[in-house]
Amino acid sequence: MTTVKITIYGQTLINNTIVFLTALSGFFIIDSQHMKLLLISLQSNASLVGIKYIAANVRSHGHEVRILLLPGYLESTLHSEIEKFVRNYNPDLIGMGLMSIEFYPAKNLTRLLKERFDIPVIWGGLHVILKPDECIKYADYVCGGEGENAVVALLEYLRDKGRNVVPDISNIWVNDNGSIIKKEAAPEVDLDRLPIIEYLPDYYYVFHNGQIINFSEHPKLFRSYSLYGGTCHMMITTRGCPFYCGYCANAYTMTVFGKKIRKRSVENCIEELKLVKEDPYVIYINFEDDWFFSHDREWMKRFCGEYKKHINLPFMVRVFPGVLDREKLFMLKDAGLSLVIMGVQTGSDRVNFEIYNRKVRFSSVIKAAELISESKVAPYYEMIVDNPYETEKDQMDCIDSMAKLKRPYTISLAHLTFFPGTLLTERAVKEKIVDPDAYLTRYMVKIDKTYFNKLLYMAPYIPRFFINFLNKPEASRNFIHRLLTNCLFFVAKRTIEPAVFFFVLTRGLKYNFNWTARTVLGNWKSALAKLLFNFLGKSDMEFDKRLELARKEMPGLFEK
Numbered sequence: 001m002t003t004v005k006i007t008i009y010g011q012t013l014i015n016n017t018i019v020f021l022t023a024l025s026g027f028f029i030i031d032s033q034h035m036k037l038l039l040i041s042l043q044s045n046a047s048l049v050g051i052k053y054i055a056a057n058v059r060s061h062g063h064e065v066r067i068l069l070l071p072g073y074l075e076s077t078l079h080s081e082i083e084k085f086v087r088n089y090n091p092d093l094i095g096m097g098l099m100s101i102e103f104y105p106a107k108n109l110t111r112l113l114k115e116r117f118d119i120p121v122i123w124g125g126l127h128v129i130l131k132p133d134e135c136i137k138y139a140d141y142v143c144g145g146e147g148e149n150a151v152v153a154l155l156e157y158l159r160d161k162g163r164n165v166v167p168d169i170s171n172i173w174v175n176d177n178g179s180i181i182k183k184e185a186a187p188e189v190d191l192d193r194l195p196i197i198e199y200l201p202d203y204y205y206v207f208h209n210g211q212i213i214n215f216s217e218h219p220k221l222f223r224s225y226s227l228y229g230g231t232c233h234m235m236i237t238t239r240g241c242p243f244y245c246g247y248c249a250n251a252y253t254m255t256v257f258g259k260k261i262r263k264r265s266v267e268n269c270i271e272e273l274k275l276v277k278e279d280p281y282v283i284y285i286n287f288e289d290d291w292f293f294s295h296d297r298e299w300m301k302r303f304c305g306e307y308k309k310h311i312n313l314p315f316m317v318r319v320f321p322g323v324l325d326r327e328k329l330f331m332l333k334d335a336g337l338s339l340v341i342m343g344v345q346t347g348s349d350r351v352n353f354e355i356y357n358r359k360v361r362f363s364s365v366i367k368a369a370e371l372i373s374e375s376k377v378a379p380y381y382e383m384i385v386d387n388p389y390e391t392e393k394d395q396m397d398c399i400d401s402m403a404k405l406k407r408p409y410t411i412s413l414a415h416l417t418f419f420p421g422t423l424l425t426e427r428a429v430k431e432k433i434v435d436p437d438a439y440l441t442r443y444m445v446k447i448d449k450t451y452f453n454k455l456l457y458m459a460p461y462i463p464r465f466f467i468n469f470l471n472k473p474e475a476s477r478n479f480i481h482r483l484l485t486n487c488l489f490f491v492a493k494r495t496i497e498p499a500v501f502f503f504v505l506t507r508g509l510k511y512n513f514n515w516t517a518r519t520v521l522g523n524w525k526s527a528l529a530k531l532l533f534n535f536l537g538k539s540d541m542e543f544d545k546r547l548e549l550a551r552k553e554m555p556g557l558f559e560k
C-alpha cells in the first residue's frame, strides 16, 4: 500500500498518489487504495514477455509496478544499491519470474531480501509451473499458472485482508509458516482482455555496474541488454502447443493449461504493434509463438492486410514442418515475413518417433523446406544434438537427411538439455543417464565438438559428395576423414556460413538496404557488447562459471 510516513522530526517523503490520512502513534500514515508491486527478473537479457504482461495487467487495475532486471545476480550479499532501491520504492509485494536456470539465483535473492525486508515474495514463471512443490519452500507464495489475474487478486487480497489471512486464490499456493496450502489452477486468461504490452515500459529498471538505472531514460543501455541489439520486439499471438515432444516443457504445461491453443484477435495484435512501432529503433518483429500457423487462413488474411497497412516491418515466425501451409506462408511473405525458424530437431525418424515422441517424418521436413525455399524467406533450421539415446547410425541418418534439404539454408545446433519436468528428463533421470541438475551448467548453445556435430553443422554449406565421403562410423574413419572434417568445419564456420546467412537474410528482407544494414548492425553491436563485457569483468560472466563460484561461496544455497 502507498504509505507516506511523516515523522515527528519533520522528515517527509511525499508520494504523488491520491491519499487519505490516518493519525497513528507519533507519525501519520497516508494511505491509498493502490498497491505497489516490484517484479524482478534474473534473466541475462532484457527481453521479457510474461513479466511485462503481469505488469501491464496490474497497472490496468490501478496499482503501481516496477520491473527490475538483475542479470544473473548470484552474490552472497545484497548490493547496497539494490537495497536502497527496494527501500525507497517500498513495495507491498515482490514477484520473481523464473525459468529453470534461474532457480538458484531466485532462491538466493529471496533469502537476501528476506534478511533485510519484511515484504512478501511470490515466485512465478515456467519453472514454478513445473515444480511448484519445490519452489513453495522458498517463497511466501507461488503461482502455478498464468500470473496476470492471480497477481492482481493477491495484491488486492493483501490490501483488503492483510498478510495474516491466507489468501484463497486459484493458482496461488501459500507457504503459511512452513505449512503448504495448494490451490487448483485458475481458468486461463482471455488473451484479448489483457492490456497490450509495451516495448520499453518507463517503469523498467536494470542493475548495471553497481547502479540501478531506468531503462527508458537510458534507451541505449536497454538496447545493449536486449536480444538482437534491441532492434526487435518479441511478441506472442497465441498461447499453447498441442504436441507432447519428450524434451519440451510444453508436454507438462499442457497438463496445466490444456491442449487448446488460445489466440489473440487481429485487432489486439495490431494495437500492440502500432504502439511498438512508435519506437523508431524497432525494425523487426519476432513472433515467439510455438504455433503461429494455428491461426486460420481468414485470420492470416486479415492480419497480413492490417500488418502491411499499419506496421510494414520485417518479421520472423516459428513453423512446425507437418503443418506448414503454402497459402499462409505466401500471404505472410507478402506482408513482410523475412525469416522462418523451423524446429527439425533430428533427421532420423527413429529418434523423432521413439525418443522424442515427436510425430514428424523427415519427408514432411523436405516438403516444408521446399516451400520455404520457394518463398525465398530466410530458412533457419534448429537441430538437437548430444542425445545419449542416439546411436551412430541415427547420427549418420540425420546428417544424410539434412544434406538432402533444399539449399540455401542455415542451421543451428542445440545441446539436448534435460530441463526439469520433461518426459525425456524423467526417463533419463530414472535410467541414471543424466544428473537431474545437469541442465544448470550445460544447456542449448554448449554443444559437444564431436566429429558428427561438426559434420551436421556444415551439412548446408559444403558439397554433398564431401558429406557422403565423411559421414562414416568411427571404426571406418581415418586420419584423412578427421583432418578434412576439421579443415572444412573451420572454413564453413568462418566464411561460408556467414556469407550464406547474409545472403538469405538480405534476400528475405527483399534486398532492402536499410533493413539489412540495421539488422546486421544490431546483431553485430550486441555480439560486440557481450564480448566486451565478458572481457572486462564479471558483470556478464558466463552463468555456469558464476554458478560454480557460488557453489564454493555459498554451499548452503545448493542443499535441497
Ligand code: B12
Binding pocket: 042, 043, 044, 045, 047, 048, 049, 050, 051, 053, 054, 094, 095, 096, 097, 098, 099, 100, 101, 102, 122, 123, 124, 125, 126, 127, 129, 130, 142, 143, 145, 146, 147, 148, 151, 227, 234, 236, 239, 240, 247, 248, 249, 250, 288, 289, 290, 419, 420, 443, 444, 445
Ligand atoms: C519467449 C521465450 C524466451 C524469451 C523471453 C523469455 C521471457 N522471460 O519472457 C528469451 C528469448 C529471452 C528466452 C530465453 C531463454 N529461454 Co525461452 N522461451 C520463450 C518461449 C518461446 C515463450 C515464453 C513466453 O513468452 N510465453 C508467454 C508468456 C505470457 O508466458 P510465461 O513467460 O510463461 O509467463 C506466464 C507465467 O509463467 C507466469 N509468470 C511468469 N513470470 C512470472 C512472475 C510472477 C511473479 C508470477 C506470479 C507469475 C509469472 O505468468 C506469465 C503470464 O501468464 C518459451 C516456450 C513457451 N511456449 O513457453 C521458451 C522457454 C520458456 N524458454 C526456455 C529456455 C530453455 C530458454 C533459455 C534457457 C534458452 C537458451 N538459449 O539459453 C533462455 C534463458 C534466458 C535466461 N534465463 O537468461 C524453455 C524453459 C525451460 C525451463 N524449464 O526453464 C522454454 C519453455 C522453451 C522450451 N519449450 O523448452 N526465452
